[in-house]
Amino acid sequence: MFLLSFLRVIKFSLQDIVRNIWLSIITIIIITLALFSVNLLLAVNILTTATVSSVKEKVDISLYLKSDAQENLILALKSEISNLDSVKQIDYISKQAAIESFREKHKNNPEILQALLELGKNPLSPSLIIKPKDINNYDELIVSLNKINNNIIESRNFDDHKAILAKINNIAEKANQAGLFVSSLFILITILVVYNAVRVAIFTHKREIGIMKLVGASTWFIRAPYLISGMIYAFLGVITIIIIMYPFLSLIQPYLATFFSGFEVNLLDYYNSNFLLIFGLEFLAASLINVLASLVAVGKYSKV
C-alpha cells in the first residue's frame, strides 16, 4: 500500500507540473536565475582565490652569491637550504644562465646589450632562487636563511619581500572578507527568492489543498506531491543552469585568459574537475529550500 501511495504521489506531482505548465516554467526560471547568481559569485570567488594564490606562488627569495664562488660550494649550499623544512623548491641560477636570461629579457634593447658587450665580462652573480613551502611561514624561512653562515653568500636582504608579502596578505584577507560578506548576502537573497517562489506556487493551490483535506486525504498525501515537485523543479533548474553555464564559461574564458595573463586561471577546468561537487551541492541546496517552503506552505493551507 505504501508503494502504491508513493507511486500515486509521484504521478500527482508530475500531473501537477504538466497541468500548471506556466507556473512550473516560471518557478524553474526563478530557480535558474537564483542559481546563475550563485554561480557568478562562485566564479568571482574562484578568480579571486586563484589570482591571490598565483601572486603568492610568484613570491620567492633570491640569495645572491659571490661572483667567484665555486660550483661545488654553491651546490653544497643549495643542498643545505633544500633540507630546510620551510623550503618547497630551490633552483640554482649560474652566472652563465643569469646572463643568458638577462640577454633574452633585453633582446629588444640594443643599448643595454651594447653596454654588456663593452664590459667584456659577465657582471652578474650566481644565485639561488628559493620558494617557500607555505607563504605564511615566510618569516621562519628568513630566520633559517639568516642562520646559515657561508662565505659565498653575497647578499641576504629580504626586507622588500616582506613588505610585498604583507601587502598581498592584506589584500587577500580583505578580498576574503568582502567575498564572504557579499556571498552571505547573495545567498540569503537567493534563499528568500526561491523560498517565496515556491510558496507563491503553492499559494495558487490553496483551495485545492483544503478540498483534498476535506475529502479525507492525510497531510502526508497532500504534502508529498509538492515535496516531489519541489525536487523536480530544483533538478530541472540545475540542468538548465548547466546548459547555460558551460557555453557562458566557454565564451568568457578567452577574455579571462587575456585579462589574467600570467596567472593560472581557468574557470572551465575548475567547473569540469568539480562538476559533481558544484552542481550536486546546488541541487541539494535548492531541493532543501523548496522542500522547506513546501512544508511550511502546505502545512499552513491544510489546516481544515
Next chain:
Amino acid sequence: MIKLSNISKIYPPDITVLHKINLHIKPGEFVSIVGQSGTGKTTLVKLLISEEKADEGKIIVGGWDITDIGQAEVSSLRRQIGVVFQDFKLLYRKTLFENVAFALQVCGEPQRKINNIVPQVLKIVGLENKMNRYPLQISGGEQQRVVIARALIHRPKILLADEPTGNLDSINADEIIEILQKINKFGTTVVLVTHNREVVNKLRKRVITIDNGLIVGDQAVGKYAL
C-alpha cells in the same frame, strides 16, 4: 447514527453560534436542518466532519466519539462520511473521473478497483459520458452531481449535504434532491442543510429548525416553519 449532546460553539470573542444543542439522528433517516443564514447550520456540518471543534458537549458519529479526535483520525472520519458542499469544492485541475477517484486514492485503494467503481458511480449521477472533462467544462448542476458521486464513492453510512442546491436553478435543484432521496432509499442517512423552503416542503421528511444557535423545532414530517 449521529448524536449531539449539549453542543456549544463560540467564535472569538464571544459570538455563540450554537448553544447547548441536543440532537439524535437515527440510521436511514432523511433529515433536513433548516434555518436562516447565520443561524449555525453550516457550523453544525463543520462539527460533524471535524472541520471545527465544539467548545462544549459531545459528538458521536456512527458510534465514534469525535469530540476531541486528533488530526490523523480526522482523515479517517472524513473517509466515512460523504459531504456535499454548496460551492462544490471540486479540484479544477483534475478531470471528473480523477476528482471522484481521488477520494479512493487517498485511502490507498487499488487502481483496478478504482477503474471499476468510478464509472459506475458517475453513471448513477448521469455523467458517465463526461468523465474525461474538467469541472469548468460542465454546468453547475453537473458539478454538484460530481460532488455527490465523490461523496458516495466510499458507500458512506452518512451523507451530509450543506446547501447543495444553493448555487443551482430550480430544475437542477430538483434533480439533486431526487438523487439524495434515491441514496436515502438505499439506506444511507442523509442530512440536508438548507434554507430552501420549496425543497423542504416537497420532501415531507423530518425537519429540524435552528434559530439563533438553538433548536426551535423538530417535526417528524415537517415543513419550513420560519
